Amino acid sequence: MTDDLQPDLALALRIADAADRVTSSRFRASDLRVDRKPDRTPVTDADVATEDEVRRILAAERPDDAVLGEERGGDTTATRHWIVDPIDGTKNYSRGVPVFATLLALVVDGDPVVGVVSAPALGRRWWAARGRGAFTSDVARGIEAAPLAVSGVADLADAYVSTTDLDYWREIGARDRWIALTEATWESRAFGDFHHHVLVAEGLLDAAVEPGASAWDLAAPAVVVREAGGRLTDFTGADRIDAGEALSTNGALHDTVLGVIRP
Template identity: 70%
Template sequence: MSPGTPATGRAADLALALALADAADAVTLPRFRAVDLRVERKPDRTPVTDADTACEDRLRAVLAERRAGDAVLGEERGGHLGTGRVWVIDPIDGTKNFSRGVPVWASLVALVDDGRPVVGVVSAPALGRRWWAAQGEGAFTRDPARGVEEGRLAVSGVGDLADAYASTTDLDHWRALDRQEQWLALTRACWESRAFGDFWHHCLVAEGVLDVAVEPAANTWDLAATQVLVEEAGGRLTDLTGAVRPDGGDSLTSNGLLHDAALALVARQG
């Protein structure tokens, strides 16, 4: 929080982030599994749909109206993290899933204040789930299937990697970086491993369902919202040098107890 920002201001920021998530859902969910969905490839060969761009444009319009003095960084329209207040948007995290009709995708909205994520919302309407957090206020979820409208999140108490459940996104990411042995070393040290990937495994760490999640390559918009969510649930999110930041290019998320042991296996140098 920047000096002089009142607590009531942070509550208003969270309320706006939740409203932005509502606006995102209103754009993305009607386009999910739409027969006329348009899918293109960006220069980095990752997919982008008409829903991605329409969603980000809608959120930028809301922010221009309600927070005209704040900067915006989005996956599709760009921007810079910089200093001060920056809203960070990933209109659809899990676009490959979205484009193939897999319901595991979400819109991510974060407020980063002087480089530190302070508000985060993850909305996964096709799953019927939402997660949110604000610095110093705890992390929460809505899970209608279990009758939970506002349940507080807490990470697991697993303290030994041998008992840990770990996740990554895709083994090929590790292979492309010539670092797959690091992920395999972590899986050998853990009880079980999966590839839930994207936003979901960070949220599952915050829920205490997973204990460790590792991304060998990630962007600021992938991590800003989930960083504050995990931290407010009692866990840690760092890059793979151990620095606490959403813009380090990769990430390790954990319940905190296992962080150093996991980092020793997957760390990169500088």
């Protein structure tokens, strides 16, 4: 790893440890408070507490860096800024489903360069830094740091693909595009959120399609997918995380999938 990113990755992993302690302590708590934002998406007291803990550590360790968080907002214009989604998969979290994660990324000059995805209830974590590959840990399997690599599937007819809630496709008037993709591929699921992007990075899925996503949903997975050998772009093929949509693939299938889903 380049020396300039080593301290930032180490910090991100330590912050993920702290975030895991907060989210785990409130997961399935009988007094968990669940509210609704103006857009009707849920937010729990754990979301806010986790983001506040991440911000507290960053303020102490990187006082000159800006922070953008899903719950507290922030700045993305600074040369260096961190993007945090305290709980990606809040709907799962609020219902006691263990598929949720804290997402943390460092963005430098507009490019995500460090990413950590930590899912404590699954006993899993995925992380990467630019130019040095992507890795995962798995508590159940006793794995501390295994390298990640995307699949080698090159034929769309053999592809295993995933999306999120079908309502997102309906809202943008593009449900027929997702249906067309499922009909052209071997198998489809709706794993959603962070989970299908890291499954692409692991080589277990070949493509993950997000018709509705924010920068905090995508910054960390983008680093992991790219360092595992894949691609994450918007639906036009541009390398960006702020378009409100994303396609991650093993790379070999990227242009083919774009040909089906792009407007």
